[in-house]
Amino acid sequence: MPISKKTTTGKPAPARRGELLATAADVFAEQGYSATTVRRIADAAGILAGSLYYHFDSKESMLDEILSTFLDELWAGYDAVLAARLAPRQTLEALVTESFREIDRHRAAVAIYQRESRHLVGQPRFGYLAESQRKFERVWLGTLERGAAEGAFRADLDVRLAYRFVRDTVWVAASWYRPGGAHSPEEIARQYLSMVLDGIAVRA
């Protein structure tokens, strides 16, 4: 069951739609949503601005579809991880790895999410963002708390601070990550997990 209501509108051709959304996502990610003009998206797609309105209701609906599609896939991945009911440390490792895979697949959407979600959550249309954030916090914070209680994670840390630390640490990577670069998502995940779990200092 997808976290967002909107999947596809009644319109015909679904292939072109996806291409246009990918183009829009790239431009949104590069320039920011409100600094992006509909005309720039159209330019990048090789059509005129007005023509976009055959495919989409509005600029906002493109943003909506980009974000909801991403979140649907993200949660499909997370839910699969959670369904495995692993131990806290293994859950954390799996969540981090899954997150870097999502960054790999939805880099633009992740970047947009990072930049815009704060002031979108307020709008009714983007209510699913708030819902997703709550669920997100429940999953990650819960995993950390369970791990601290079971002795897998340090108990001397402020767990909310640790939550923010892990969360930001992972997702901010979308701002510099370029698919097809030197590191695979799994490789990056391994290194990040190593740092997050064991630190960068040499043990005394």
Place this chain on the structure above:
Amino acid sequence: MPISKKTTTGKPAPARRGELLATAADVFAEQGYSATTVRRIADAAGILAGSLYYHFDSKESMLDEILSTFLDELWAGYDAVLAARLAPRQTLEALVTESFREIDRHRAAVAIYQRESRHLVGQPRFGYLAESQRKFERVWLGTLERGAAEGAFRADLDVRLAYRFVRDTVWVAASWYRPGGAHSPEEIARQYLSMVLDGIAVRA
């Protein structure tokens, strides 16, 4: 030597200017630069939109002054840290602590910097952002490299990845940090350093 050209104007530095900049910074941080209208800033300042132009040349020049003022102060702090010529680990600790202090003092500016610097660096007017970024990388990456060479930091990590990890981890905190909250900047720095240096996992 300040990283930005404009440090002090010839004018007797009216207090009003500073107030207006603080107001503008808050609004920019909350809504994003391009989604912020000059009217909103004026509203928040209790004057009319046109009146802002008595004090500033343009919306962009407000952004410019906010960012350059922040960077000047940031580098004053960093330079003081570097002048002490501490060992790598102590340098890292001092830089992280100084960074959280800057977030405490310039929360809005830091948030704006995070959000907007990517697409600002290209513009000639904001050339000092690129300069600052280069200097920033030199300082942090250099500290990590020196630490790895001297045995303070793990040598098995990709140092560039570790650099990004530490860098983002610290600055992204500006997005949730609220001055006057439960934790002082120094307390947050201590916890972050503990996680970054030693990890969140319990040692086997």
Place this chain on the structure above:
Amino acid sequence: MPISKKTTTGKPAPARRGELLATAADVFAEQGYSATTVRRIADAAGILAGSLYYHFDSKESMLDEILSTFLDELWAGYDAVLAARLAPRQTLEALVTESFREIDRHRAAVAIYQRESRHLVGQPRFGYLAESQRKFERVWLGTLERGAAEGAFRADLDVRLAYRFVRDTVWVAASWYRPGGAHSPEEIARQYLSMVLDGIAVRA
């Protein structure tokens, strides 16, 4: 009796007023009235824009005073010529010479008049422009008609066309004339009169 109502307002210092008007006239002449900002005039005068309003009611009142002062002096000169009741050809010569003297003394005002009078005549405040134009036409056209009737000027010409020809020919000189140049106003008048009266062609 001056052609315009306004001579001086009740305000005190008359010397500074004159300087400011001269400055304003220069700027108006160079940039055009509506393209001239009050601030530019103030800059040129070495004061702040708001300070001009101690001396003048408005930008328009400066224009008004510049034009009316000029027209008052012009008509003083013309009236003296007409009072001599010379023959048509001598009247024409005297009017042309007097006109070049006015251009010499009021270059800026003449240039402004040329550029702006067309769309000012409509406004009630500048009603004296229309009055002056009527009087002007009466004087010049009358002189030409009298001259044609008395055999001093060619009778085969359209006298209205000839009027426009002489009028424009003389006044447009204000657009290139620079006081203190190679030619005195009297010298220019002599050459212009020679061309207007005898033409530039060598007689067959």
Place this chain on the structure above:
Amino acid sequence: MPISKKTTTGKPAPARRGELLATAADVFAEQGYSATTVRRIADAAGILAGSLYYHFDSKESMLDEILSTFLDELWAGYDAVLAARLAPRQTLEALVTESFREIDRHRAAVAIYQRESRHLVGQPRFGYLAESQRKFERVWLGTLERGAAEGAFRADLDVRLAYRFVRDTVWVAASWYRPGGAHSPEEIARQYLSMVLDGIAVRA
């Protein structure tokens, strides 16, 4: 070879563009460029102000296109005259006649040119105005000098003064000329030439 860079755009040259330019030219000529608001042009064209920007980049680009189109046609006419390699007097007659024809066809553009060119020449965008002025002077002054040398024109006149006299005399006519009036351009040219060449005085 046209004096201005932009002669025809790659576009299929929509007729609408020409209509809008004609409207804009009329308004510019009537009110002056800087006193003309874009809204007024739009009103005169029966559309909204913003809609003009579908056709033109800016108010300035309309002015640019009006002036460059006019100058291109003017020089086409002048070049045809010069190609005939007539004697100086016949060249002068042909140039004057051609000028009045241009005034007839481009009345608004000529009026705008007269009013605005002085402070436009400085701007790089309108560099072609300076170029045109130089070429203009070369043609007219050269014709007068050749005529004076060959005995067609009086040699006792200051030739630069005569040049300005003829030049201004002709073009200023655009300020009162109304197409479709009592006189055809050729008729006006004939009378003007009669005055310029032979003067208005009856020969002794």
Place this chain on the structure above:
DNA sequence: GATGAATGAGCATTCATTCAT
């Protein structure tokens, strides 16, 4: 599916003007 032309609301900015100091 796409274009060309337009709309209408809103935006950054300008500018003449005011006024307490």
Place this chain on the structure above:
DNA sequence: CATGAATGAATGCTCATTCAT
């Protein structure tokens, strides 16, 4: 006399959106 700070109306321009073709 002049300044510094503000007003408020207007200006050139942008942009998401619409729609007949």
